[in-house]
Amino acid sequence: MKKRILATFLSIIMVVTMGLTACSDAKGESSRTEDDGKENTEGSETKMDTLEVFINMSWYPTDKFEGIIPNLIKEATGVDLNVTIATSNEQLGVMISSGELPDLIYTDSEIDRLSNSKFCYSYSELEELYGASFEDLGDEAIAIAKSYSEDGDYYTVLNATATSDDWENMKLGAVGQPTIMYRSDLMDELGNPKINTLEDFVEVLELCKTTFPDMVPFGLGGVYKSQYIKNVMGVTNNIYDGATGEYYYEASAPGYKECMQLMNEFALKGYIEAEYYANENDGDGKQYFYNGDCVFFADYLGYNDYTVIRNNVQSVNPAADVAILPWIGEGGVPMGSNAGWAGCFVSRNCSNPEAAARLLTYQLSNEGRQAGMWGREGIDYTLGDDGVPIFSEEFKEVRDNGELVEVYNYRFSFYFTAIDEIYMNLSGGNQEILDIFATYRKGYQNYPELAMARPAASTDEGVIYTKLEELKKSYEAKLIFAASETEFESTYAEYMEALEQTGLQQYNDYMTTSIVEARKLLGK
Amino acid sequence: MSKGKVTGCKYFHALKKQFSLQIFVWVGLIYLFVFSYLPMVGLVMGFKDYDIVDGVWGIFTSEWVGLKYFKEFVNDVMFERLVRNTIAISVLKMIFTFPMPIIFAVMLSEMRSLKYKKLVQTCSYLPHFISWVVVAGISFHFFSLKGIINTLLVNTRLLQEPISYLSDKDLYWAMAVFLDVWKEMGWWTIVFLAAIAGVNHELHEAAAIDGAGRLKRIWHITLPSIKPTVVIVLILAIGNLFGGGLSGSNFEQSYLLGNSMNSETSDIIQTYVYEVGLSQGRYAYATAVGLIQSVISLILILNCNFISKKISGSSLF
Incomplete structure (x- = not known):
């Protein structure tokens, strides 16, 4: 009996204690809220609306909305951002399915799924309901965005687009595309052999193999792998014949087999290494190059990419230097299907759509997009008569040191044109590098309708x-690293059969028809 | 007075008597219901043309498509590879990783030095607490071309050229089994050691007096005594055969150690479901594929339970 009384007594004390603790917390919470409110009222002039933004790119180099450009954006819009970077490609899919989307989503995938009124506000809604205004936005950018939704409205605007006129009038630089970077200090050791053609490149790989036996001549780790070689051989992900209107998926394009045979030759001769190729993580892939494990490395044509890579290589080996291989294809660079690659969405869960509208109004204006890439007008740049920004010495120094993200932080510009970005990277840059970039402009034509x-x-x-892309990933590895010609041939036949079985023809036919529709949307 | 009423009353009385124990049972049952049985309602998705934009209710309101996704999977060019790899890796793990903890437990139990036994036991089960992400990282440092193993083998002239353990499709299955044994053997050894600890010492003493050597005592006393435990663990392992048996590591291994070079042997149904379901957002299709694997697993566990009951008299249900 005594035990029962004691147990009851202890239970009551426990419940009362928990209750009191809860009350105390609640009281503390409410008093904190009151205090916050006071602070907000007192400092109403600097009051910021904070929005949660999810950046669906695990490689994103910054997770802080800080720096010269973010400060400009905060000042102009009164909006601060609390940033979350994706940890995997699947994270956004889970967020969509669970309905737990944050205020803003900046993404390069799931664009068609998010372009839906159930998940996100359309930009027209933001204009009607929350006073947004997108007057400076071009018709082509809107048409591209509308092609992702089924209701004819647009829920984002993709960045890095440019019209055909923009491309033609571009004063310097080239569109971002796969390239090859190399250790120029090692080329010096080899007597700087000329690399003007693919044949020259193959000869230099052989030279590297014999001269630097501890290094892999051509590192293919990371994202870009064999894409530069494919481009040089005229094989790209989208092959579109502007004259006949016919479309080919990469593996069904003429020249694909020859390209794979060349890559296989590289593997058999030891120019490329399977373990490097297997590495699909961009950072890990680059690490091979940083560590001095390879002479040539497949990467992306961008000035910032170049400076970051060069600085990292030199941090490991101060005597090393890096250069970009010029375009060595016989014809012009491959056609582009550039219709932008990422966009900002305002989710239905957004806690403050008015603030989101304010932010996007600024970012999508000419003033906002230029500030988002180039910084403060009059301080960081002045606009030249030809429309090319002339950057301050400080900006150029920061850029050459590969510290643009750390100091200026242009990564929170959710809308910019491809030309804005190219000028940011190259205007006022080293003439030698500008000349190399210029080789990547030869005959460039952009077909946004492909995307x-x-x-x-x-x-x-x-x-x-999706299945074709999965097959490509798997079979290309098998083709490139086939142990013999016989194995290559049988794998190639197997791949082609698998493509047919998966519906390659259906996809090519669909694209050929769909491109016609897309061209209509673009008024072509 | 009906007989049923008396039984019901007795039942209620017994329930009242076991009230505190019943609470524990009910907590477990509620947990199982909420997290294991309730989600099964979602399996209907595998038979419907469900799109995530339709929300949760779309699972029930979307159009019925019957076996469309099941047929699609069976006709997929990846089907053969996925099923082959899933079965092969799972069976290999069952063959190699299941007996290892038993053998290891017997060896440990026969050790004379208690301190050394404890040291070995602790060292062997510690890897269990390392996540597969870390194990993948460690294995990269050990098994890459310039990793410790290759450097050692090449420097000692045991190999002329380093072996690409992580990207060679012919080595993936062996790597998967080896890493699984290394990581989980010690942990499962604890279960069998506990069973061995329960074996009557008098049996061993009597057998020793009768002249039985150590191996004979292991064979005729230790192993038969732990047979029920072995059978239960075996049934559980077979129930999770496609998940990776005892360790349930198939998914993590395939996801972390798989790459485009070894995908021919590392792609399994679970990673496919993950890719298709989450990356591509094809929830209905992924559900159908997952259901196929679950049905095969259920058939396996029922058969195993039946066979075990017939042969040894021990079974789960």
């Missing part, structure tokens, strides 16, 4: 496309 025509992920053709 617009791509089927939505949930459609039959979308599923086929």
